[in-house]
Amino acid sequence: MTILVGQPPLGPQVEDKKFPLGQNELVLDGGFEAPDINSFGNSFRDYNAESERRKTVEEFYRVNHINQTFDYVKKMREEYGKLNKTEMSIWECCELLNEVVDDSDPDLDEPQIEHLLQTAEAIRKDYPNEDWLHLTALIHDLGKVLLLPSFGQLPQWAVVGDTFPLGCAFDESIVHHKYFKDSPDFNNPAYNTKNGVYEQGCGLENVVMSWGHDDYMYLVAKENGTTLPSSALFIIRYHSFYPLHRAGAYKHLMNEEDKENLKWLHVFNKYDLYSKSKVRVDVEKVKPYYLSLIEKYFPATLKW
Ligand SMILES: [Fe+2]
Numbered sequence: 001m002t003i004l005v006g007q008p009p010l011g012p013q014v015e016d017k018k019f020p021l022g023q024n025e026l027v028l029d030g031g032f033e034a035p036d037i038n039s040f041g042n043s044f045r046d047y048n049a050e051s052e053r054r055k056t057v058e059e060f061y062r063v064n065h066i067n068q069t070f071d072y073v074k075k076m077r078e079e080y081g082k083l084n085k086t087e088m089s090i091w092e093c094c095e096l097l098n099e100v101v102d103d104s105d106p107d108l109d110e111p112q113i114e115h116l117l118q119t120a121e122a123i124r125k126d127y128p129n130e131d132w133l134h135l136t137a138l139i140h141d142l143g144k145v146l147l148l149p150s151f152g153q154l155p156q157w158a159v160v161g162d163t164f165p166l167g168c169a170f171d172e173s174i175v176h177h178k179y180f181k182d183s184p185d186f187n188n189p190a191y192n193t194k195n196g197v198y199e200q201g202c203g204l205e206n207v208v209m210s211w212g213h214d215d216y217m218y219l220v221a222k223e224n225g226t227t228l229p230s231s232a233l234f235i236i237r238y239h240s241f242y243p244l245h246r247a248g249a250y251k252h253l254m255n256e257e258d259k260e261n262l263k264w265l266h267v268f269n270k271y272d273l274y275s276k277s278k279v280r281v282d283v284e285k286v287k288p289y290y291l292s293l294i295e296k297y298f299p300a301t302l303k304w
């Protein structure tokens with residue numbers, strides 16, 4: 001079954017950054033910059049289409065920046081923290097994500113599970129002993145099920161894109177920062193200073209992040225009692241926090257554990273890309289390995 005998500009044509013193109021690397025066409029999850037290369041590895045010749053796409057991305061962040069407020073995130077964390085949407089295993093969720101099709105993505109002729117497995121397998125090759133990292137790669141985007149009707153069918157701006165803290169000043173490094181001037185938080189004196197409602201070094205776990213698939217999957221993993229290490233939860237929760245891991249912003253809110261975990265996030269980010277080359281992963285062949293990891297780190301059934 002294929003579920004076409006009735007959303008504006010954004011999805012992976014908003015949060016994915018396409019760029020060439022060798023012969024392969026790679027898509028880096030979480031970025032926002034418009035690509036120089038199209039999905040077939042050719043330079044864009046259609047400049048109108050490209051400028052249209054830029055406008056679409058910019059509009060995405062305009063709406064995102066106005067709506068992702070401190071109060072909104074509090075409400076969403078409370079609502080989704082109930083974990084009363086469904087019950088299923090991690091693997092079942094991988095298969096469910098497979099059914100989310102963004103018809104704006106020209107590359108989606110392969111099931112999404114293959115892209116997740118490609119990332120996981122690439123890490124496994126270079127870090128064979130870090131089995132927790134293989135599993136983290138497989139599951140880090142499962143929160144995108146928020147786009148599905150049974151999960152509330154949230155709009156794209158509430159699921160994907162770069163994330164950032166609420167409750168303190170918006171750092172200039174956040175993409176399309178100018179649109180924050182229309183956010184109710186922007187002029188709120190409680191929220192618009194460098195530390196805002198936080199204390200220096202308080203630790204990112206105490207910081208309210210904009211709502212999306214990162215924070216949701218973190219909640220699911222944590223509340224279901226995963227035994228994954230804190231570095232895995234950190235990766236899941238902050239993999240779209242580009243102002244931190246690309247621009248180095250908000251480090252004043254980190255504690256010592258965050259600093260250690262950030263090293264792993266940097267490792268992960270190098271692999272958080274889907275090779276859209278013709279390298280195929282044989283799902284059935286690698287499935288037993290990933291099922292064994294799921295069994296090691298998660299209960300058989302999770303609340304979502
Ligand atoms: Fe990703």
Ligand SMILES: [Fe+2]
Pocket residue numbers: 029030140141213239240
């Ligand atoms: Fe992601």
